[in-house]
Amino acid sequence: MKGLVHYHFTTYFRTYKYVPPFSVFIMMLVINYTYVPNPILDSYSYTSIMLFFIMGWFTITIFHAEDEGQKQITIMHAKNKKVYYISLILNCTLTALVLCIVAVAYPVVFNAFTPGLHSIHLVMGFLAHFSLAVLSIALSSFFTRGLVKNNVNSWWGVISILIGSLVISVEKVEVLKIKLINWVLPPLRYSMEIMSVDDQSISFPVKVYGQFAWIFIYSLIVITIFIAVMEKRKAL
Amino acid sequence: MNPIVDLQNVTKSYRDKLVLDAVSLSIPTNQVTAIVGKNGSGKSTLLKLIGGLIKADRGEILYRNGEPVRFGYVPEVTPTYIPFTPIEYLTHMGTIRGLQNKWLQQRIHTLLEIFHMKDNGNNRIVHFSKGMKQKVTIMQAMLEETDLLIMDEPLSGLDLEAQTEMEELLISLKERNISVVLTCHETKLLQRVVDQIIVIDQCNIIQTENHQAQEKSMNRLIFELTKTVSIDSIKQQNVIIKQEKEMGFHKKMIELNVSEEHTNKIVSEFLDRGASIKLLEPLHKKETEFLNQF
Numbered sequence: 001m002k003g004l005v006h007y008h009f010t011t012y013f014r015t016y017k018y019v020p021p022f023s024v025f026i027m028m029l030v031i032n033y034t035y036v037p038n039p040i041l042d043s044y045s046y047t048s049i050m051l052f053f054i055m056g057w058f059t060i061t062i063f064h065a066e067d068e069g070q071k072q073i074t075i076m077h078a079k080n081k082k083v084y085y086i087s088l089i090l091n092c093t094l095t096a097l098v099l100c101i102v103a104v105a106y107p108v109v110f111n112a113f114t115p116g117l118h119s120i121h122l123v124m125g126f127l128a129h130f131s132l133a134v135l136s137i138a139l140s141s142f143f144t145r146g147l148v149k150n151n152v153n154s155w156w157g158v159i160s161i162l163i164g165s166l167v168i169s170v171e172k173v174e175v176l177k178i179k180l181i182n183w184v185l186p187p188l189r190y191s192m193e194i195m196s197v198d199d200q201s202i203s204f205p206v207k208v209y210g211q212f213a214w215i216f217i218y219s220l221i222v223i224t225i226f227i228a229v230m231e232k233r234k235a236l
Numbered sequence: 237m238n239p240i241v242d243l244q245n246v247t248k249s250y251r252d253k254l255v256l257d258a259v260s261l262s263i264p265t266n267q268v269t270a271i272v273g274k275n276g277s278g279k280s281t282l283l284k285l286i287g288g289l290i291k292a293d294r295g296e297i298l299y300r301n302g303e304p305v306r307f308g309y310v311p312e313v314t315p316t317y318i319p320f321t322p323i324e325y326l327t328h329m330g331t332i333r334g335l336q337n338k339w340l341q342q343r344i345h346t347l348l349e350i351f352h353m354k355d356n357g358n359n360r361i362v363h364f365s366k367g368m369k370q371k372v373t374i375m376q377a378m379l380e381e382t383d384l385l386i387m388d389e390p391l392s393g394l395d396l397e398a399q400t401e402m403e404e405l406l407i408s409l410k411e412r413n414i415s416v417v418l419t420c421h422e423t424k425l426l427q428r429v430v431d432q433i434i435v436i437d438q439c440n441i442i443q444t445e446n447h448q449a450q451e452k453s454m455n456r457l458i459f460e461l462t463k464t465v466s467i468d469s470i471k472q473q474n475v476i477i478k479q480e481k482e483m484g485f486h487k488k489m490i491e492l493n494v495s496e497e498h499t500n501k502i503v504s505e506f507l508d509r510g511a512s513i514k515l516l517e518p519l520h521k522k523e524t525e526f527l528n529q530f
Binding site for chain 1: 309313314315316319328330332373379
């Protein structure tokens with residue numbers, strides 16, 4: 001597994017496909033924190049949603065970095081399709097982790113927040129970024145070339161699902177009142193609700209951590225379904 | 237010679253569509269076998285069955301009297317973009333395969349020597365020609381010691397020079413006691429190398445030819461005879477007419493290959509027609525290889 005993760009990372013690194021999303025991400029951070037001071041949790045909430053979209057871009061490019069013919073050969077050497085896709089997801093997660101650290105650390109390093117920054121704000125900021133980034137990886141994986149043959153459809157699919165998830169959360173759409181559907185829809189809203197509290201709050205109830213945990217569990221379930229579907233597919 | 241793989245009445249279907257229907261064949265040890273057929277005739281499926289990459293619905297696949305066979309598989313699609321050097325690439329593939337690094341580096345060194353690519357070991361594959369990229373793809377299939385190399389359409393997309401290189405490579409693999417089975421659309425391209433040809437059409441094997449066996453027992457004959465003499469009845473027998481050309485106004489020259497067992501009969505039929513023998517010699521494989529270079 002270690003060899004496969006290293007190989008996928010090096011392949012992605014050498015294709016330079018990370019340059020556009022990474023540049024856009026940094027640019028948006030710089031623009032967002034141009035004027036100081038900024039509210040803490042509000043700013044983190046905004047950049048976490050930004051990362052939610054950027055991570056879709058990263059996921060597609062990481063999954064598509066390897067040559068299509070080479071993909072068959074790599075799966076053959078890995079002797080296991082499951083391991084192959086777990087390695088790709090791990091690469092996406094590691095990328096997400098780095099971006100989360102950058103997004104949380106940037107305003108702190110450049111003193112872009114209003115006074116009153118507490119370590120709990122950093123924890124909440126990190127959880128908001130990382131949970132949404134992982135959710136984005138899980139949702140975007142269903143639009144990679146293993147399941148969507150046309151590249152254009154991949155991009156439209158990812159944009160649609162990410163925007164759709166955001167709209168449902170922001171607009172508090174009627175369907176959310178039906179409890180069962182509530183469980184099925186991407187739990188983006190939890191992070192947004194948590195991050196909408198006042199910056200003065202320095203203690204958060206246990207329920208908050210439970211909601212973050214649900215975002216991670218939801219993502220894990222979606223990723224498990226994706227890998228199971230990929231394993232069942234005959235074509236490599 | 238014992239076959240390395242033996243298929244007995246193997247049937248395979250995909251979603252109720254029959255691809256192979258009770259196919260039986262043997263892949264001989266240390267020989268090159270070509271599976272020939274049109275697109276969609278079941279060549280690739282047969283190849284994957286031989287390599288154990290897919291399972292048969294019915295029938296049996298026996299490997300070298302039950303001994304384990306080490307396979308190398310070269311897929312039809314040659315990767316066009318590999319952002320590594322051959323050494324880096326093969327190291328990655330070997331590590332993914334779980335090979336021990338020290339052993340792997342020695343193996344890569346050996347493979348670069350076999351494939352005459354020592355000087356290109358540290359150059360980026362993206363700058364390689366199609367033929368060289370194909371070589372790298374074959375090398376990854378041989379990272380572990382290989383008994384049987386399975387190649388799906390190895391000549392597809394290669395120019396003439398690269399095809400010749402591929403032929404030489406196959407000869408050198410054969411010399412190293414590696415059995416090869418490959419698919420292709422036509423055998424002309426590989427006639428110097430291939431020992432056995434299996435023709436597949438509409439889910440069945442319609443023909444199996446053993447080139448080596450044929451060439452070992454063949455004779456080459458050249459006759460000179462009068463132009464007006466008809467040899468149509470001879471042409472319909474077990475002969476391969478190689479050349480027929482006019483020599484002046486009345487004479488013609490005819491060159492043909494005949495199996496050893498039919499040689500006496502054919503010679504006597506030509507002599508009955510007043511022909512004179514210009515050449516009669518056994519046809520050896522090595523000589524054929526030499527002559528084919530011109």
